[in-house]
Every structure is written in structure tokens, then in C-alpha cells.
Amino acid sequence: MTSKNTYDVAIAGGGIVGAACAAECAAAGLSVVVVEPGPVGGGATAAGMGHIVVMDDSPAQIALTLYSRTLWIELSPELPADVEYLPCGTMWVAADEEEMAEVRRKKALLDGIAVRAEVLDSRQLAEAEPHLRPGLAGALLVNDDSVVYPPCAARFLLERAQAHGAVLRVGGRVVELTAQGIKLADGTVLAAGIIVNATGAWAPELTPGIQVRKRKGHLLITDRYPGFVRAVLIELGYLKSAHSTTADSVAFNAQPRRTGQVLIGSSRQFGAEHAGIDTHMLRRMLQRAEEYMPGLRDLIAIRTWTGFRAATPDKLPLIGPVPGNERLYLATGHEGLGITTSLATGKLVADQILGRTSAIPFAPYLPGRRQEEHAHG
Amino acid sequence: MADTVSLSVNGARVTVPDGAMVSAAVALAGVSGFRKSVTGEPRGPLCGMGICFECRVTIDDRPHCRSCQIPCQEGMEVLTDR
Numbered sequence: 001m002t003s004k005n006t007y008d009v010a011i012a013g014g015g016i017v018g019a020a021c022a023a024e025c026a027a028a029g030l031s032v033v034v035v036e037p038g039p040v041g042g043g044a045t046a047a048g049m050g051h052i053v054v055m056d057d058s059p060a061q062i063a064l065t066l067y068s069r070t071l072w073i074e075l076s077p078e079l080p081a082d083v084e085y086l087p088c089g090t091m092w093v094a095a096d097e098e099e100m101a102e103v104r105r106k107k108a109l110l111d112g113i114a115v116r117a118e119v120l121d122s123r124q125l126a127e128a129e130p131h132l133r134p135g136l137a138g139a140l141l142v143n144d145d146s147v148v149y150p151p152c153a154a155r156f157l158l159e160r161a162q163a164h165g166a167v168l169r170v171g172g173r174v175v176e177l178t179a180q181g182i183k184l185a186d187g188t189v190l191a192a193g194i195i196v197n198a199t200g201a202w203a204p205e206l207t208p209g210i211q212v213r214k215r216k217g218h219l220l221i222t223d224r225y226p227g228f229v230r231a232v233l234i235e236l237g238y239l240k241s242a243h244s245t246t247a248d249s250v251a252f253n254a255q256p257r258r259t260g261q262v263l264i265g266s267s268r269q270f271g272a273e274h275a276g277i278d279t280h281m282l283r284r285m286l287q288r289a290e291e292y293m294p295g296l297r298d299l300i301a302i303r304t305w306t307g308f309r310a311a312t313p314d315k316l317p318l319i320g321p322v323p324g325n326e327r328l329y330l331a332t333g334h335e336g337l338g339i340t341t342s343l344a345t346g347k348l349v350a351d352q353i354l355g356r357t358s359a360i361p362f363a364p365y366l367p368g369r370r371q372e373e374h375a376h377g
Numbered sequence: 378m379a380d381t382v383s384l385s386v387n388g389a390r391v392t393v394p395d396g397a398m399v400s401a402a403v404a405l406a407g408v409s410g411f412r413k414s415v416t417g418e419p420r421g422p423l424c425g426m427g428i429c430f431e432c433r434v435t436i437d438d439r440p441h442c443r444s445c446q447i448p449c450q451e452g453m454e455v456l457t458d459r
Contacts, residue, residue, distance in 0.1 A: 223441050224415070259415050300441050 007033045007167075009353065010182045010192035012174040012206060014038075015045040016150055017331050017338055018198035019157035020346030026164035028350050033190050034158065035182055038170040041154035044200045044338060047307020049219065049255050049263050050150040051232050052340045053090050054115055054142060056106065060316055060364035065337060066113065067360050068344035072146065075343070082152045084258040090145040091120075091129060091231040093252070093292065094137040099236040103140040116143045131228055131295045147232060147255060150339050157342075174199070177206050177328060194353055196329045201308040203318075203332040210318065211371055212333050215311040216272040218282050219265050223300040226260035235292060250285040252292040262299065264289050266336075268309075275306055309335045314371045316364060317341060319348050323368035329353070330367045384453035399444035399455055400425070400432050411444060413458040 009025045011018045014036025026032045036042075052072050055065045079085045094100045103119055110117045120128060120139045128141070158168055169190075176183040181191040197207050201214040235252040253265040267285045272278065282304060290296050312318060312333040322328045329352070331345050348365065351358040363369070383392045384399075386406035393402045400422045403411060410419030412433050422432035427446040435456040436442040444455070 225440060298439070 005188065005190050007031045007181075007190060007192040009033075009194045009196060010190045011035070011196040011198055011331075012177065012182055013043075013196075013198035013200065013331075014040045014154065014158060014168065014170065015043050015198065015200055015338070016041060016154040016157065016342040017045075017200070017334060017345050018196070019154040019161065020342040021196055021198055021331050021349045022161035022166050022168075022346075023157040023164075024346035024350035025353065026161040026166040028354055029164075030350075030353070032161060032164075032166035033169060033182075033192070034161065034166060035169045035172045035174050035184065035190070037173045039151075040158060040168075040170060041151035043202075044307045044309060045154050046151040047217070047219065047305060048150050048336070048339055049232075049253070049265060050084075050148045050153070050339050051090070051255060052146045052148060053232070053337070054110070054145065055337060055340075056109055057315055061337075062109075062113065063360045064316070064341050064344050064365065066115065067347075068341045069145065071343035071347070072148070072340075073144065076146075079148070079153070080156060082149065083156055084147070084149040084152070086147040086256065086258050087144065088147055088256055089231040090142040091125075091233045092140040092142070092236050093125070093132065093233055094139055094236050096137050100137045102236050103138060106140050110142065117141060118143065129230060129233060131293050132233070133292060133294055136292075141231060145232065147257070148339065149257070153339070157346075174206060179327075194327055194329060196331050196349060198331040200332055200334075200338070201310040203310060203330065207322065207328070207330065210322075210330065210332075210367065211313055212310050212318070213270060213312075214273065214308040215335065216267070216269040216278075216306055216308055217265065217336070218267040218277065218285055218304065218306050219263055220282070220286070220301050220304045221257075222262045222264070222296075223302055224260035225262060225299055228260075228295070228299070229254045229256045229262050229293075232256070233292070235288075248281065250281065250288045252288050254289060254293060254296075261302075262296075264296065270311075275308075277304055277306060310338075311335045312371065314369075317345065318367040319345050319365040320352050320362060320367055379451075382449050382451045384449050384451070384455060386455045387457060387459065393449050395449075397449050399434065399436065399442070399447045399449055399453070402449050403434060403444055403455060403457060408457050410459075411457050
């Protein structure tokens, strides 16, 4: 079957989403080929923080992130050491009483869906994260959120797919998705019954007209300071800044790695097409971080970089067939949640291809849905 | 000005000529593994001129100090990765 270059499923993109789709389809017995210009997970996957988090922007986002987090927890005993699975929890940090009201709202919501979380007051937060500035109002700790090292997680998922017979073509550049399959730059056509566009922010180049835009982000990583940050720390002001669908924004986000390194984010920009560092955004991002953690300025940064999230107007990914073409699937538009939602995406793609019942309804993520600009309420 | 300074390396008292770098004091203390790599391998001064970052130690509770670039001072407390 592979020698004839004919497959059940051909996937463009070997990031974590393409890898998860490949792993699910191959495990279900489908013949699969994945084309990645390389290296594996070298796009937004490697640029991301690797935070696995339940997000409650909309009911559909809760359903997808919670389902996917459950899948990560189930998978965690099998993850190799270099995936650096760290079940450290998420600490939503409230600066003032207004944000504490948001802490209580989130706590009630999470209680309602049986997600473990604890409300911390000002003193408890200072004990839990001693490097935060004094005088913060409190926090919500979502205990079972976690962190992985995304490129190794993508490689692990692809290895699982390969163990079930999937073929990985690294170095191949996809130039066209045709009625027959995937056409590569060297003229090779990989024929397939189902084609999956999992090329993240670049998906519109292969499937013109879809509502995916590049949303640039910056990150910085420090040398090793074990224990400096214990949970993934995010300011609740993030909910105001990150959900603005127009203006450039920054928010305080600090995350531990198993190595003791600290990842510092985050920034969001539309309309920035070049991959270089925008020093004004990096400066704003670090100033915001230092407001929350003054001690950060004494740490040594070893690298900064950027990446492009694949953003959609309603903040939900595109998972499923393109309207009018039941053989062309999209698996993109995951914005800043692609590591979290990759595993659920793989399940939903395989479920739809095979006509299986899915664990959560897939309709909210179908590319043909009516999309409205989502403003955070 | 005194001709020598005394400092502590992993708790042991070391006396060095004034102007000696911390890396020299660590070496005089008989320590060859200044720090550990991310996989736990011992590392020590390689370039001696502040470029390779292999000689990092903790000085007075401040981690990741390049010992080859910092002159010893009286009473300094130096810790290596052990």
C-alpha cells in the first residue's frame, strides 16, 4: 500500500495536531502518511509553552479543553521522560478584588463540571509562589493542569503512528491539496481518500478562504532556577488582554519546566508577518512580567523567540471536513491552545472519518459553522 | 590593602592572593565539578574568559555567576553543584 503512494489518510503538517491526528487514525487501522517540511514540531508546536489547561471562554472551549486534558492525563504514564510531563497546575493570579470576583466565578464554574480547583487568599498565594510580588489579592489553583515539552510530545505521537504503520515524510513541502491527494514540491502526489490540512497558521495557503489568521507571540526562557516558579502562573488580567481580537497585547505568564528553567510570556499581535523579535513587544511583555515577579530581572535569559498561532474569529479550532468537500479535512485554528487540544482533535478527526460516535459533540468545531467574532463577556 | 583574601567554597575556608578569580579559589579548594549539566554531567572552566558559561557557581546566594570573571572578595560564600 505504501509503495503505491496511496493512503487512507494524508496529513499535511507534522506539528502536534497533525501528529495527534496521525496517531489516532493509524491506531484505528487506517493507512496514514504525514508530510512535514521539518523538523517535526518545528512550527508553532516548538514555539509554544506546552501548557495543558482547561479554558472556559465558551461552553465548546470548555468541552474541548477538558476532554483533551483528560486524554493527556490518561496518556501521561506512557510519556517518555523527554516529554517532561509536569502536573504542576495552573495558578490564575488575581491582582485585586475585581479579579477575585472572577476567581470565584471560575471556581463555581469548575465545581459544576467536576474540575478540581482551590481558591487561595493573599497569604496562601504568597506561600505557594513566594516570588510573586506581595499584596496580590489571591488566586485560583486548577490542580490537574500540567505542562509538556511540545516538540518531544509531537515526536512521541508520530512514533505511535509509525508503530501502527504510518509513514512520516520529513523534508517534503506540500504545494497543493488536490482532489487526488497531497502534491509535494518535487511533483510527488500522495493519493489519499481523506486529506487533512494541519498546517497551523499556514493552512490558508493550502485551503484559501478559511478564517485563520496568524497571531504572533513572543516567549523567553531563562537558565535553570529550580523552584522559582511552581505552578503555571497567569494573570487574570489575561482574560481582558488575550481576548481582545484586534489590539496588540501582553499578559504575565510564567511557567516552570522540569529542567528548572522558567518560560516567560505572553504577547499577541495580529498583522505581524515577520518571524523576528519585535523588541517593543518583548519589552512590554517583560515589563508586565516584572510587575508581577520583580525577581525575574535577576534571572539570566538564554533565548527568546517568536511563533505564529493559528487564530479564528470565534476562538475555536476548525476540525472536520470543509463544506462542499467531504474528503478535505481541516485540523487547524487552535490558536494558543493547540498543545492542550491536539489529542481531542485527533480523536474528533478519526471519529468523523470512521463515522464513530465521539465523546463530545463535534459540531461546534466544524469548519462550516457560522463564525461570529467572539468578544469575552 | 591585604595581600590575601579568605572566602568559603562549599563551606571550606580558602585563602587566595588578592585579585584571584573565584574560579581559582574553587580549584584551590580541590573542586573540579563546578556545576552540573542538565543531564547531570560535571562541568568546569573551559574558556576562562566569560564566554563558555561552564564555570558557573552560586556566590552569596546568587546562582549562575561566572566564576572566571569575578574577583574573590573577603567573606564570599561560594557553592558549586554537588
